[in-house]
Amino acid sequence: MGAREEARVWAGLALWTREFLRGSLPDMPHDHSDHDHPHALLPPEPALRVKALETLLTRKGLVDPAALDAIIDTYENKIGPRNGAHVVARAWTDPAFRAALIADATPLVADLGYYGRQGEHLVVVENTPEVHNMVVCTLCSCYPWPLLGIPPGWYKSDAYRARAVRAPRAVLADFGVTLNEGTAVRVWDSTAEVRYLVLPLRPEGTDGWSEEALMDLVTRDSMIGTGVVTVPE
Amino acid sequence: MNRVHDMGGRFGDGPVDGRPEHAVFHEDWQARALALTLAAGALGKWNIDMSRHARECLSPKDYTAFGYYEKWIGGLVALLVEQGVVSRAELSGIGPAQFSELATRKLTADAVGDMLARGSPANRPCDSAPLFVVGETVRTRQFAENTFVSGGHTRLPTYAAGAQGKILRYQGTHVLPDSSAHGRGEAAEPLYAVAFAASALWRHPENPDDEVVLDLWQSYLVAA
Incomplete structure (x- = not known):
């Protein structure tokens, strides 16, 4: 200066x-x-x-300003939603992994290298035709950093924090998502140090796809529950 | 009475702008604010519960007007002064910056990877046995307030106070933020994910089949 x-x-x-x-x-x-x-x-x-x-x-x-640079580099370039997409694609292609993931996610994803600050206690919640899961933190901005990185602005916004618990379907509509009739919504308000990752439904027409190809379909929003995974036309 | 951060269920905020964002940080100073907060936290003078409470103690006017990382900086400055790490005179630029005796704890660049990878787990051993089993009906306490300190930190949101729900999963025994945020010890307790029907929380539920799940400590709950 x-x-x-x-x-x-x-x-x-x-x-x-x-x-x-x-x-x-x-x-x-x-x-x-x-x-x-x-x-x-x-x-x-x-x-x-x-x-x-x-x-x-x-x-x-x-x-130490160099330590600040290192923290920023970690979250700008090293840790982000690709980690979560890897976990999701693996769960879609490996039934034993999927079962273990739902039972106890933390040690399993740690083995893949995804552990650390704001991901010490991970729970993976599975979407089914009957239940759609969605994650929020109404009191602050809790989010599974090792799997998804730093949360996007909308996740931290007053509008999302205020409305996700009371009007989740209206929020889904804000994201262009309409659920099938008969699908219930389960909203997870992250009030403790447990962090939640949504395992989205695997889209139809992806039989036989490789883990890498599936990873490219998985969006960050689908792992928060404000999106669904689709195959591009 | 609650604080301004406790906004779950509030009306009037309008739609969520979920358009894709193309950068992790929109401004350089936001990245610096996050990194400063983490680096200062590594000095070990406060825990995550104290850190959350410091942000919650911003005035409603500031909390509403400040952007996300401005709140972080507001909370950080409050903690730095409260813990005696930085003086008001130093912050005001009146006095010269005094070299701190905490400097031996400074986070160095080569220690960052390890610090972030290690995290800080919140599970602890605890003397009290779990009182509730999965499937049991419980009720949250009437007031979403800290029972030790008036206006103190708690993780029971107002919208879920006095509501009836069901134990969905047992999460182990975790540090109690209501105690830890106020330097009263970690006081670990059994923690449960509790599911509430939308109709147990809202007079006009959007859909009666929907549920909200919250992680709640044993002392927040009574059998119903």
Whole structure:
């Protein structure tokens, strides 16, 4: 950072901190919200706020910027929905794997290399003609990171968190999905450290397909339950 | 009374915009915010329950106005100050940044892979035996509130308070967030996936055949 940019960053953080802490950190811990929060002065843009915080923590010896790069690289380039698609395609082609997956997913997917932060306790729920599963976290944004990566914006949105439990069929319609008559919806609200992955129905017309070819059909949304797997025309 | 994050079942949010997104992070600062949060967490001064509670304690006005990663930064700053890791003067740019004695715990780049791969399991041994069996009918407690601390952290959403459901699966014994978020120990308890008919949760269920399943700790439940 040049000197001018740095001065701007610090001025921005100072302004934001003053306003933010005034409201959010009164003397009593854990009772932050029962105060009026006059944001008379608009906080500066979040990019500056984050930059300033990173700079401060780095100077204090608490953060290594190269470690931040490594975390970002992991979730941008190494861990994503291909992992989940691999598990799904394997389950579609290997009945013994499928049975073991439904019985106890965590050790099984760990053997495939899919274990870690936000995937310590995995449960795979199977779609059938009778039941369609859908996953949400109404209280925050819990999501099976080792299988699907970082959740998409819509999964973390107020609209999804608010509506998925009360009106799952309307949410499915938002995604262009209509269920067959007679199919019930089971919504899993991830309120603990258990993470859920939906095993979608294998589409018709894929008999004899290889695991690799099937993987390409499996979308992220189908493993959250807001999509179904189809064969492209 | 609940906090603003407890929004399951709320009316008025409109449709979900599920259009495909072509990047994991839309802005660089969002990626930095996530990475900073994880790196600061690795200092070991708080647990995931304290971290969630810090975000939940944002004022309703801030919680609603802030974007997702702005909430993360808001929660992170609150924890850093609360735990004495960073002073208000440092944050305000008034005083110089003091080198921290926690620096020995700094997450280094070569330790990142291991840290993310190791995760932090929430299952723990526990003295209390499971009280309920799969298929048993239970009722959730009347108030979706922390029983130890007023306004404290809990994972029972308001929409599922006082509702009758059935034990669907036993999940083992897990850290109790209501205790852990407030430095009162991990207090592990049996955890169950409990299925509720839509008609047990909503006056006007979208479809009576539908269900919602929640993971709930034993102390959230009574036999019905």
